Amino acid sequence: MKKAKMVVDKEYKIAEVDDRIYGSFIEHLGRAVYGGIYEPGHPEADEQGFRKDVLDLVKQLNVPIVRYPGGNMVSAYNWEDGVGPKEDRPKRLELAWRTIETNQVGTNEFADWAKKAGTEVMMAINLGTRGIDAARNIIEYTNHPGGSYWSDLRKKHGYEQPHNIKTWCLGNEMDGPWQVGQKTPYEYGRLAKEAAKAMRLVDPSIELVTCGSSNSSMPTFPEWEAETLDHTYEEADYISLHQYFGNYDNDSQNYLANGLELERFIETVTSICDYIKAKKRSKKTMMLSFDEWNVWYHSKDSDSKLEPWTVAPPQLEDVYNFEDALLVGSILITFLKHADRVKMACMAQLVNVIAPIMTDNMGASWKQTIFYPYMHTSVFGRGVSLHPVVSSPKFDTKDFTDVEYLDTAVVYNEESEEVTIFALNRHISEELKLDINVSSFEDYQLKEHIVLENENLKAVNTVFKEDVKPHNKGKSQLKDGFVEAVLTKASWNVIRLKKIN
Template sequence: MSSQLKAQIVLDRNYKIARVDERIYGSFIEHLGRAVYGGIYDPHHEQADEQGFRKDVIHLVKELQVPIIRYPGGNFVSGYNWEDGVGPMRDRPRRLELAWRTIETNEIGTNEFADWANKVNADVMMAVNLGTRGIDAARNLLEYTNHPGGTYWSDLRKSHGYEKPHKFKTWCLGNEMDGPWQIGHKTAHEYGRIAKETAKAMKLVDPDIELVACGSSNTGMATFPEWEAITLDHTYEEVDYISLHQYYGNHENDPANYLAKNMDMDHFIKTVTSTCDYIKAKHRSKKTMHLSFDEWNVWYHSREADKKIEPWTISPPQLEDHYNFEDALLVGSMLITFLQHADRVKMACLAQLVNVIAPIMTENNGRAWKQTIFYPYMHTSIYGRGVSIKPILSSPKYDSKEFTDVPYIDCAAVFHEENEELTLFLVNKHLSETIHLNADIRSFEEYQVVEHLVLENDHLKAANTAESQNVVPHANGESTNEGGQLQIIVPKTSWNVIRLKKFMM
């Protein structure tokens, strides 16, 4: 094995970051575009089940092993009356949906989505409307979903055919309330007050729930990170998580700079963590605030097309990014970033899951297929469960338009002690050079490589379609362990998953 460029990693089983909370592999379904109607729900499809849910989509979602799914929004939730989506479907009203300027039919609501989540083996992260509504609607929805019975709202649920409560554990207190685009946008103090009082009421209804307060919508917000400081100053003892949202794009067609953008995500996480710890110290609290990165992805391909969509239509094709190979590489690096911060990032939601900036695409009444970003998301979800190990990395670096000292190699490692498995996740960002990586794994000397998956393509703009899967992983990666020194060939612009298992000598 030889290569012009070399990198080194030291992995020691004692260099533990934290146990990975599997909910960092969560996702998101919003009443937006074709995510629900035409995505997960298409009653006229040949593969629709008895409730109208597409079985081909259910199969693909189950491949991803998504542990938790945020619902019903998103910007949508800030104008949503949850009562519109329960009860007999024939009685549900059609509404003007103001966030995305469409018609919402309300065919799918809280109970149906709970059913679908059960079919894909996922928990639900519910969101309450703190835009046009507030404490009363939030506590009533919680009573409807979680209370066993004997009260107005819980008995109403029973009358709708759901005898047992859904027991949704995780709840978002609104969505992106720092954003001027948000219906019911608030200042940090206004939001902090209503979030605190809503949290108090909800935990009186069900003390076992956990709550997520709205953080900044992205790092470019003028109020970042003061928003987090003010919001948490109000809510620190009432909430369990603060949210982060971030999307990236390659508008300038500068792949070297684009592939470095997970460094902005890393800075975002570190800044919010520092702000949380400042408020912890200010309040003399013993509680550590954790992070919910409950919207993240690549989003830029569809923005121009979305400007041409006719308003007040039903489930138009909004935010339908068709992802290419370089998008998959950045998604892989973002997932690696979460693993590097497993001590504080406990939940994350790839936004979204089907059709809308999603790893899964469908045709109405037609086919479903995997986008390029499906693969790094699936690999980390399946193999990235256990304890995140801190890699001591020495990598060649480069500078780009926005970033300096960008390592060509991104790396995360997860040790699943119970299964005696060690998995390395690697991205090589170099546009033209293979990198020879030496990983010192003497702490795992008895572990041998059982699989080296590689996602690579000579064309950064290569994409998958219903007709052709042009970007798919292969298992022909080159890596061997010789005396505790793992030698890895990391191809140019590639996503790599190296799986090792313990073998007794």
């Protein structure tokens, strides 16, 4: 059995965890909205047509913020199409995903859904086909109290009080050639800066996210960040990062090492931000919003065969397996290890479209494998991220060297007097014995050891059977200031300590 050890001390603080790193994303794409969160006539639909069974699952995830309405879709979206009487709303050709958008759900309906889900809205504006004027108008519509054209129109539409949406994305993936209205770094930087200025004149309290590169493999990365931030650094509060992973080579050990690629991405963007800070002699530190991330590769063949110009087709409906859940856990661990700079993150997406929650039209809803590490970190990962001192055996793969078998993050919630250790054993065939020095946490006891494991890395959950689900029978004991744990092969572990009162 391989052995690892770590020291966890309450004084080894990284930063307070911003709850918004457990955010998600709903785009007008596939069945995320229509057939996902919204399905009038469904047995579980409420008076507005929102599925209550889906809302219940979203609440289990304790999602703090949800990005909307896109995504690629937003770059050709006219927000005005989605407000006002539903019978007057136009059906449009949605260019990003080549579907028909009925606009039966828009800004007001989504704000209502967010309240029901107990979450906040991160709204994206169209900087592809539109710009400053549309940006200032939508924020006037959503956030201004009244006495102006757009705010009074909101009232006419039945919303007397403003929605007060505080977090706004200045476009989406504007470096991408697939994007309607793709921009050069100069074009985007200038437009985003001026849109930001206009939006802040309407509502100075908002937070703004400027577009980073679409992923770390873009040929313009990281020059895009450097040039765009030269324009937007003082106007924006965050820069976005997007990244998706897939086990295309069916190499599980290499696949589970992708947390290192994610770390490199975060650290590179952080260094560019700090370079621009120094260049501008700024006192502000730019924070990171990882507002698109997930595993995405299972559905790409079937997506290529879909007929265009239909309503809510089954697009990007990846069926996730057990090893995907392990990588999702590793991604969340990586965010916690960088809690000093990663302040928001959105799993893309929330329902049906590369999502932890799946539904059948007019039928049931269920939890995909990735639901569980997302839920565990969101529920138990609130507090201060600590820096554990780790000693772990390592391995090499096709793409990575010196990968630690133990991938871990620790969160200390002083208010509830709890410590949570998230631990991934990356070894796909051997257990890992883990000794944890927790002597700085006097009078704490072991509360539980949750494990997500399966003999089959390719095991999946379906509407009929949940083959991948956690149990709390992990092998751990706490004695004389040390936790002795056994992490089964290829397993996700949540070890919780609680102070004795």
